[in-house]
Structure formats: structure tokens, C-alpha cells
Amino acid sequence: MDKLKLGFALTGSFCTLERVLEEMSQICPEKYEITPILSPIVASESTRFLEKDELFSRLSMITAKKPITTIKEAEPIGPKKLFDAMVVAPCTGNTLSKLALGITDTSVTMAVKAALRNEIPIVIAPSTNDALGASAKSIGLLLNTKNVYFVPFSQDAPDSKHRSMVADFSLIEDTLEKALEGVQIQPIIK
Numbered sequence: 001m002d003k004l005k006l007g008f009a010l011t012g013s014f015c016t017l018e019r020v021l022e023e024m025s026q027i028c029p030e031k032y033e034i035t036p037i038l039s040p041i042v043a044s045e046s047t048r049f050l051e052k053d054e055l056f057s058r059l060s061m062i063t064a065k066k067p068i069t070t071i072k073e074a075e076p077i078g079p080k081k082l083f084d085a086m087v088v089a090p091c092t093g094n095t096l097s098k099l100a101l102g103i104t105d106t107s108v109t110m111a112v113k114a115a116l117r118n119e120i121p122i123v124i125a126p127s128t129n130d131a132l133g134a135s136a137k138s139i140g141l142l143l144n145t146k147n148v149y150f151v152p153f154s155q156d157a158p159d160s161k162h163r164s165m166v167a168d169f170s171l172i173e174d175t176l177e178k179a180l181e182g183v184q185i186q187p188i189i190k
Contacts, residue, residue, distance in 0.1 A: 003032055005033050005082060006084065007115065008063075009039070009089075010038055011090060011091055012094070013166075016169070022169075034065070035067075036059045036067040037108055040069070069107055071106065075114070077111050077114035078118060085180060086120065089151065090125055090126070092127060092128055093131070096139060100145075101141075121147055121149055122179075123175050126139065129161055129164040130164070150167075150184065151169070152168050152175070153166060153168065153188070154190040
């Protein structure tokens with residue numbers, strides 16, 4: 001049986017990248033062939049959470065593939081039908097807003113646009129400090145977008161960050177499995 005081709009996009013919620021990489025490494029290698037896609041900030045910056053060179057090294061070990069880091073590299077995803085599904089994890093409020101409004105100005109937004117064009121499942125794992133604020137309308141729009149599925153998410157620090165929510169990254173693969181069946185995993189908000 002052929003492996004499903006999975007585009008796996010990472011955006012700039014740097015404090016959650018470690019958890020996302022752990023989950024990416026757990027996705028069934030017998031079932032999925034993963035190609036990483038990095039937003040410009042993730043591809044170019046080292047942070048206190050993760051050095052850029054370490055990120056690239058770990059992605060190479062997990063996927064054995066060179067990450068897609070530019071719009072030019074992401075553009076063929078649509079016409080060549082490179083993926084059977086896509087995951088965006090972590091997905092920042094900035095990226096949520098761009099996706100909701102159809103803005104295509106990064107490798108990640110181009111990859112998602114291409115995937116939507118091909119009507120394949122897009123699994124979004126939000127991580128944003130304003131999910132219950134400015135990003136709420138973007139989440140609402142995407143919840144009503146065909147072929148978009150959300151990894152269940154919840155408030156991560158309700159006492160100190162009242163509007164912040166983050167996905168339960170351990171549910172990425174479960175959400176993906178359901179999305180491939182055309183079903184949104186429930187509950188969406190935990």
C-alpha cells in the first residue's frame with residue numbers, strides 16, 4: 001500500500017514547536033510520508049525555544065526531506081497534487097487570519113491555498129494568544145470552510161492569558177485520520 005503524502009506546515013508559535021516536533025515524529029511512518037513546510041519566520045530565526053539549525057536537523061531526521069520554505073517552492077503543490085492531506089501545526093493567529101481571508105504571502109499560506117484547490121483535508125492546530133479575541137472571527141470562518149478540520153483546542157492559561165488557546169497536539173494524528181474520512185473530530189473545544 002502506498003503511503004499517504006502529508007504536507008506538514010509549521011508557523012511561528014515558537015513555544016509550541018517542541019511539542020509539535022514530538023508529535024510529528026510519532027505520526028505513523030508506515031502510513032504517511034511527511035514533507036515539512038516552514039513559514040518564513042520559522043525557517044529563518046533561532047529563538048530561546050529552538051535553534052534554527054537544530055530545527056532543520058530534527059526535521060531531516062523525522063522526514064528525510066528538505067523543508068519547503070518559499071512561495072516558489074510551495075506553488076507546485078497544487079498543480080502537481082503533491083499531498084493527500086495537510087497539517088498546519090502550530091497555526092498562529094496571524095496564519096489563521098491569512099487563511100480565513102485567502103491571503104497568500106508565505107510558503108505556508110501558498111501550500112494551504114494549493115491544498116484547498118485540490119480539495120484535500122487541511123488539519124489546523126491553533127496556537128494563539130488571541131483565539132478568544134481578534135482571531136475568533138478567523139477561527140469561525142475556517143470552521144465553515146470546506147475541507148478544513150481543527151485539532152481540538154482549549155485555553156492554555158485562563159488565569160493569566162484570558163484569550164489564549166492552544167491545540168492538544170497529541171490529537172493531530174487522530175484528527176487527521178477523521179479528516180481523511182471527511183469528519184471533524186469532536187469535541188473541537190475541550
